[in-house]
Structures are given as structure tokens and as C-alpha cells.
Amino acid sequence: MIKIYDMNEVRDQDIFLRHDAVKDVSQPVAEIIRRVRAEGDAALYHYAREFDKVELSALAVTEQELDEALSAEEPEFLAVLEQAAKNIRAYHAKQKRQSFIMEEKEGVILGQKIMPLGRVGIYVPGGTAAYPSTVLMNAIPAHIAGVGEIVMVTPPGKDGKVNPAILAAAKIAGVTQIYKVGGAQAIAALAYGTESIPQVDKIVGPGNAYVAEAKKQVFGQVNIDMIAGPSEVLVIADGKSNPAFVAADLLSQAEHDKMASAVLVTESRELAQAVAQELERQIPLLEREEIARASIDCNGKIIVSPNLEQAIDVANRIAPEHLELCVDSPFDYLSQIQNAGSIFLGRWNPEPMGDYFAGPNHTLPTSGTARFYSPLSVDDFIKKSQFSYYTRPALEKEYRQVSLFAKKEGLTAHARAVDIRFDEKEAGK
Numbered sequence: 001m002i003k004i005y006d007m008n009e010v011r012d013q014d015i016f017l018r019h020d021a022v023k024d025v026s027q028p029v030a031e032i033i034r035r036v037r038a039e040g041d042a043a044l045y046h047y048a049r050e051f052d053k054v055e056l057s058a059l060a061v062t063e064q065e066l067d068e069a070l071s072a073e074e075p076e077f078l079a080v081l082e083q084a085a086k087n088i089r090a091y092h093a094k095q096k097r098q099s100f101i102m103e104e105k106e107g108v109i110l111g112q113k114i115m116p117l118g119r120v121g122i123y124v125p126g127g128t129a130a131y132p133s134t135v136l137m138n139a140i141p142a143h144i145a146g147v148g149e150i151v152m153v154t155p156p157g158k159d160g161k162v163n164p165a166i167l168a169a170a171k172i173a174g175v176t177q178i179y180k181v182g183g184a185q186a187i188a189a190l191a192y193g194t195e196s197i198p199q200v201d202k203i204v205g206p207g208n209a210y211v212a213e214a215k216k217q218v219f220g221q222v223n224i225d226m227i228a229g230p231s232e233v234l235v236i237a238d239g240k241s242n243p244a245f246v247a248a249d250l251l252s253q254a255e256h257d258k259m260a261s262a263v264l265v266t267e268s269r270e271l272a273q274a275v276a277q278e279l280e281r282q283i284p285l286l287e288r289e290e291i292a293r294a295s296i297d298c299n300g301k302i303i304v305s306p307n308l309e310q311a312i313d314v315a316n317r318i319a320p321e322h323l324e325l326c327v328d329s330p331f332d333y334l335s336q337i338q339n340a341g342s343i344f345l346g347r348w349n350p351e352p353m354g355d356y357f358a359g360p361n362h363t364l365p366t367s368g369t370a371r372f373y374s375p376l377s378v379d380d381f382i383k384k385s386q387f388s389y390y391t392r393p394a395l396e397k398e399y400r401q402v403s404l405f406a407k408k409e410g411l412t413a414h415a416r417a418v419d420i421r422f423d424e425k426e427a428g429k
């Protein structure tokens with residue numbers, strides 16, 4: 001049964017799960033990475049046997065497997081995937097940045113050029129559930145950025161196959177290569193490369209504690225997006241909210257993982273009690289009842305706050321992955337929200353709209369990291385180079401200032417590099 005608290009009874013750090021509360025798997029993950037680096041593909045086949053209970057004959061998904069998966073999928077679901085992909089493309093296309101050139105001083109040209117990353121790796125979870133939506137959310141921004149190779153990894157099922165819905169989503173989203181490998185071993189393979197799997201420049205995508213720890217350990221060898229942990233939702237609801245809707249929204253995230261967190265903050269004690277009862281009614285109706293029950297019992301909370309302003313203050317302090325504002329005029333509060341991964345405004349915008357369909361990304365910062373991380377976006381798949389050009393007269397105008405600056409730092413070679421072009425003594429003449 002979910003617990004109901006008064007605002008002053010809970011500490012911020014107890015509201016959502018923090019990274020340091022997640023089981024420490026650094027040792028086993030370091031060993032998996034070491035073994036993949038040393039043994040390559042052989043280690044990947046070994047871990048598929050150990051963790052996924054499958055004897056694989058090859059790691060790469062073939063064109064034939066891809067075609068079979070597409071023809072096995074229901075046309076109605078393929079149409080939904082296509083529409084979701086269209087919405088996600090339209091939203092992310094707005095994020096595309098332009099290179100720029102500035103010529104504000106005579107003889108000086110400055111600029112910044114935007115380039116896509118060459119090859120990225122996308123981790124798609126496949127342990128307790130298959131997430132074709134995650135394929136779309138990770139691959140579409142990469143595709144829009146212009147990434148040349150999008151390499152997807154995902155754990156195989158016990159039949160040695162990848163879930164057909166995941167393959168269908170990969171085809172729609174423009175993934176270029178797919179490998180049947182999951183967990184920390186998949187992250188190691190992408191970071192260092194093996195005989196079958198090419199080394200990538202950046203790894204993105206969510207996963208369990210082993211995947212998250214492996215991303216932390218390979219960071220530096222490759223870039224990573226963020227450490228996305230178990231899902232979280234914080235719902236702020238006023239007294240007019242429908243308790244059945246609020247409970248359903250909380251459970252939509254609780255069913256992801258026993259470690260997921262679902263929290264309601266409301267000014268109405270009546271709503272708090274009604275939502276607690278609704279949760280008890282709805283949990284037994286779920287296919288993933290056991291997971292949702294564990295998550296609600298361990299990490300679920302209802303907090304009664306004196307007013308909506310204080311409820312928003314709580315949200316800002318704990319920086320939830322998802323924040324729902326179930327109130328009459330949600331836009332009135334938008335400017336007050338400083339820390340949240342994705343904000344769902346209004347009573348008719350349940351969180352799953354963002355997970356699947358509306359267009360914004362669902363790979364989001366968790367565990368309070370929305371204080372400094374942003375949702376996955378096209379920006380994650382680009383890099384920038386800056387450039388500059390000076391003509392002789394333009395340099396002549398400014399070289400003395402640069403020389404003075406360099407000498408102040410004691411760097412006379414820097415000073416000489418500008419002086420020598422104009423000062424005959426420096427040039428040894």
C-alpha cells in the first residue's frame with residue numbers, strides 16, 4: 001500500500017531513488033569489459049550463454065531476419081510505428097543546428113561548423129520487456145543529425161532471435177547494423193570493437209544497472225549520452241483531478257521496474273486518499289502486477305502539500321524524469337519549473353503520450369540529474385569544429401595585443417609566433 005506523507009515528513013533525498021541507492025555492480029562489470037577487450041566475439045558468445053541462456057550461431061541480424069520480422073508484424077502496429085516515427089521526426093527536426101560564419105571585422109572570418117558523429121551505438125533494452133519505442137527515440141535523432149552508421153545492440157531472446165517489433169522499428173528509424181548482444185558486454189563491444197562489432201564514437205540508450213555501470217566505465221574511451229536509471233514520474237495534481245487517471249499515470253511508470261519511482265504531490269488530502277485506493281484497485285489488473293506492486297510499495301509516495309506553489313518547489317528540488325501537471329491552467333506554472341526531464345501539461349496528457357507518440361524524446365535524465373542533463377536530442381549526435389581566418393592587414397592590426405597577452409602569461413614562444421611576422425628583429429633580419 002502506498003504511503004501518504006505531509007510535506008514536512010519527507011526529506012528530498014528520500015523522495016526518489018538516487019544513484020547511490022542502486023546496487024554496486026562495478027566489479028562484475030569491470031570484469032565483463034576486461035574479458036570483451038581480451039577475447040572479443042568469444043566473450044560475447046560466452047555471456048549470451050551465461051546471461052541470456054542462448055547459444056548463438058552469429059551476432060549480426062541478417063537482412064533475411066529483418067525481412068521476416070517485418071512480414072510477421074501486424075500491419076496495424078506497423079502503421080502506428082510509422083505515425084510515431086513521423087511525429088518524433090517532426091519534433092526533432094526543429095532541433096537541427098546550423099553552422100555559422102561571421103565576418104564582422106575587415107579581413108577576419110570566424111565560424112563554427114556542425115558535423116554529425118561518424119558512427120554511434122544505440123543500446124535497446126531487452127531483458128524484462130521489449131522497447132521498440134526506444135529504438136525510434138534513439139535512432140531518429142541520430143538519423144536527423146546525419147550520423148553515417150547507427151549500430152544497434154539488444155539482448156537476444158532464448159530462441160536466439162530479436163523481438164520482431166524491435167527489428168521493425170529499427171528498419172523504420174534508419175538503423176544500419178543490428179547485433180544480438182545485451183548488458184555490459186554490449187557496451188564494451190561498442191566501446192572497444194570486436195571481430196564482428198565496430199567500435200563507435202558515442203553510446204546512447206537506457207538499460208539496467210549493468211548497462212548503466214558499463215557506460216560509466218567506458219566513458220572517455222567513447223562518449224555517452226547520460227546515465228538513465230529506473231523510470232520516475234512525479235504527478236502534481238489539484239483537488240479537481242480524477243483519482244483513477246492519476247493512479248493510472250503513476251502505475252504507467254511503476255510497471256517498468258521494481259526500482260521505478262512514482263510520486264504524487266497534491267494539495268488535497270481527499271485526492272491523496274482516493275488515489276491510494278485507486279492504486280489498490282488498479283494494480284491487480286496489470287500484466288506486470290508484481291513489478292508495479294514492488295515499485296509502489298518500495299518507492300511510491302503521496303505527499304500532501306499546503307499549496308501548488310510548494311508542490312512545484314518539491315519538483316524543482318528533486319528534478320524528476322517526468323513531471324505531470326494535472327491542473328486547470330498548466331501553462332501558468334511552466335515558467336516556475338526549473339528541473340524536470342519532460343513536462344506533461346494538463347489533465348489530458350498522460351505520460352505514455354511522451355513514451356510513444358507525441359514527438360519529444362523519452363530518453364531522459366533520472367535520479368535528480370535533470371538539474372544538469374537534458375533529454376536526448378539531435379545535439380547528442382553532432383560535434384562542432386570552430387575555424388578562423390586572418391589576412392595580413394587584419395593580423396597587423398591586432399598582433400601587438402596578442403603578444404602582450406602571451407608575455408603576461410610568460411609564454412614568449414606564443415608572443416614570437418605573432419611578432420615574427422611583422423617585427424624584423426624577431427625575424428632575425
Ligand SMILES: NC(=O)c1ccc[n+]([C@@H]2O[C@H](COP(=O)([O-])OP(=O)(O)OC[C@H]3O[C@@H](n4cnc5c(N)ncnc54)[C@H](O)[C@@H]3O)[C@@H](O)[C@H]2O)c1
Nearest residue numbers: 051125126127128155182183206207208231256257362363
Ligand atoms: N529511460 C528510458 O528511456 C528507458 C526506456 C526503456 C527502459 N528503461 C529502463 O531500462 C531498464 C531495462 O532493463 P532490463 O534488465 O529489462 O534490460 P537490459 O537490456 O538493460 O538488460 C538485460 C541484460 O542485462 C544483463 N544481465 C542480467 N543479469 C546480469 C547479471 N547478473 N550480471 C551481469 N549482467 C546481467 C544481461 O546481459 C542481459 O542481456 C529498466 O530499468 C527500464 O526501466 C528506461
Ligand SMILES: N[C@H](CO)Cc1c[nH]c[nH+]1
Nearest residue numbers: 131133134231232355362
Ligand atoms: N518511460 C520510459 C522512460 O522512463 C520509456 C518507455 C519506453 N516504453 C515505455 N516507456
Ligand SMILES: [Zn+2]
Nearest residue numbers: 231252253355
Ligand atoms: Zn514508460
